[in-house]
Amino acid sequence: MAPQTCRRPDKSMESKALNNATKRLWKRWGWIFLFAVSLLLILFTPLPIPSNSPADRNIRIEASMFQFSPGELKVNQGDRVTIELVSTDVVHGFSLDGYNFELKADPGQTATGTFIADKSGVFRFRCSVACGNLHPFMIGKLKVGPNLLLLRSIALSLLAVIAALVSLRMFPDQQSRYIK
C-alpha cells in the first residue's frame, strides 16, 4: 500500500517537470522566431519616402588633389542631377557608386553630365583617374533622399542589445558565474 501512495505524487511531479521543459522549449523558439521576424522587418520593411516633385539640380564640384568640394551632396529621389566637374590642378575623374555615371575633367576644364537620381540611399563617388598618392581615397558622398539604411541599422543595433540580454536568459551558459 505504502509504496503506491508514494509513487503517485512522484508521477505528477515528473509530468510537471516535463511540462515545464516543453514550455521552456516553446518559449525559446518563440523568442528566436520573434527576433528573426523583427530582424527581417527592420531590414526589409518598405518605408514611405517623402515624395518631392522631381527638380532639376545643378551642382558644381571642384576637384583637386585629393578632395571634392563640396564633398557631400544632397538631392531628392527622382531629381535630375547635373554635375559640373571642375578640376583645379591635374586630371580628375568622378565615378558614382551604384549609378553608371562617370565624368573626367582635364586641368582647368569643366566636364558636365546629367543623371536621374532614381535610387535612394547614400552613394560614394570616387576619383577615377590616378592623380597621386591619396587618389584611392579621394571620395565624396551623394545622399539621395533620407538615409533609410542608417535608420534601419540603428533599430537593428537596439534589437541586437535586447537579443543579447534575452539570449543569456534563455540559454544560460556554463561559463557565467552570476547568471542562474
Add this chain to the structure above:
Amino acid sequence: MTRLDLTHISWTQTLLRSRWPQFLLRAITLAGFVFTIFAGLFGSVVGSHNFAIIFVWIAWWTALKLFFIPFGGRSWCSICPIPMPGEWLQNGGILQPCGKGIGLGKRWPKAMRGSWLQAGGFLMVGLFGAVTLTSPLVTAIVLMVILLLALILSLVFERRSFCNYLCPIGGFTGLYAQVGPVEVRVKDADICAAHDEKVCYDACPWGLYPLALKSSANCGLCMECLRVCPTDNIAVNLRPWGSDLGSKTKHNLDEAFLGLVMLASALVDSAIFLGPWGQLKSAAYAIGSLPWLLFAGVFIVVALGILPGLYIAAVWASMRLGAIKTTLRQSLAQFSQLLVPLGMMAWIAFTISFAFAKFSYVLPVISDPLGWGWNLIGMSGTSWVGQSTSFSLLLQVVLLAVGLFWASRVARRITESVKQALPLIAFSIIFSLSMLWLLIG
C-alpha cells in the same frame, strides 16, 4: 565546452607535428617579404601600381582581418617572416634548434612588459598611416626597420621578445586571438604536473608554459611544444568563438589600453580613408605640417582622451551598480573583455568597406609588380575604380550589429546584473553608432 582536438586526427596531427609544412610557408612569406621591400625601394612610386602597397595594405592586411584572425587566431604569427632570421640565430639552426645558438638571451625589462608598447606602436602606425599606406618607399623602410629591429632584439633578449612586447601587429592579433577558434592547451594537467623537466617551456619561443595557458592571446601557434612533448600531451583544439572571454578569465589593464587604441584606430581610419573630408586626408598626409599636427592632436585626444574617458565613465558607473567590491583598476581590466568582440567586428566591417572596393588592384599588381610596364599574367591595367555595393553596405551593418550583440552578451556575462551591464552596453552602443555613421552614414 565543446572542443575538437586536431591531434586526434591523424593527417592534421602529421601536418602539425612535421616542421616542413610550416617551414615551407615561412619560406614563402619571407621571400614575399623581401620582394615587398625590393618592390617598395625600386618599383614605381605610385602606390596603386606597386606590389608593396597593394600586397601589404590590401591583400595581407585584409587577409589578416578576414581570414587569419577570425578563423585561426594568431595563426599568422606561426608563419610570420619577421622574427625568422633572429630565431635562426637563437636556435643555431634553420629548420630546427641545433645545439647552442647565438644571442645574449637577456630577460625583457619588467617595466616594459605587457602590451603597452604594442599599443603605442599601433597608435604610431595610425598617426603616420596616410603616408605609409600610400608610399611604397615608406612602406619598404618601415618593413626593413621592423625586420632589423626584430633581429637585433632577438640577439639581445631571449625568445620572441619583439613579438611579445613590441610588434604592433602582434598586439592586434593577440588581442583578437582571444576570440579566435583555435587554442593550444594541455590534454591532461596531471601528466604535466608530474613531469618536471618542462621541455615545452624551454622550447616555447614565446616563453609560455602550456600547463598555465588560460588565454590564447600570447600563443603564436608555433607547435614547438607539441613537437617536444614526450607524452604527446599537447592538444590543438578547434573551439567556439569567444572562448577566452567570460567571468572566469583574468585580464590586465594593458588589455584595456590596447582594446581602446584599436577602437580609436578603427574610427580614425574610417574617417580618413572612407570619409568625404578632403582636408582631413591632406592633413593626415602632410606629416610635420601644421594641419598634420592638428590631426595628430585630434587623433591622440580621441584615442587617449575621449574614448578612454567614456570607457572609464562606463566602468565606474557599472562598478557603482555592482554589489561586489572591486577597485576601479580591477574593473577597468576585467571589463576590457567587451572591447574585444566590439573591435574585432568593427575592424572586419571597416575592412569589407575598404578592401572590397580596392580589390581590383590585386591582380594587376601581380602582373606588373614594380609598375615598370610588365605584363606577367596579362592582367596589367585592368584595375577599375571599384565601388561599394548595396550588399557590402548591408553586410557592414550586419557585422556591426553582431559586434554589438556579442559585446552586450560579454558585458552581461562579466557583470552581476542587467543593471550593472547597462553602462558597459551604453558604451558599446555609442561606439557602434559612431562606426555605423562613418561607414554608411
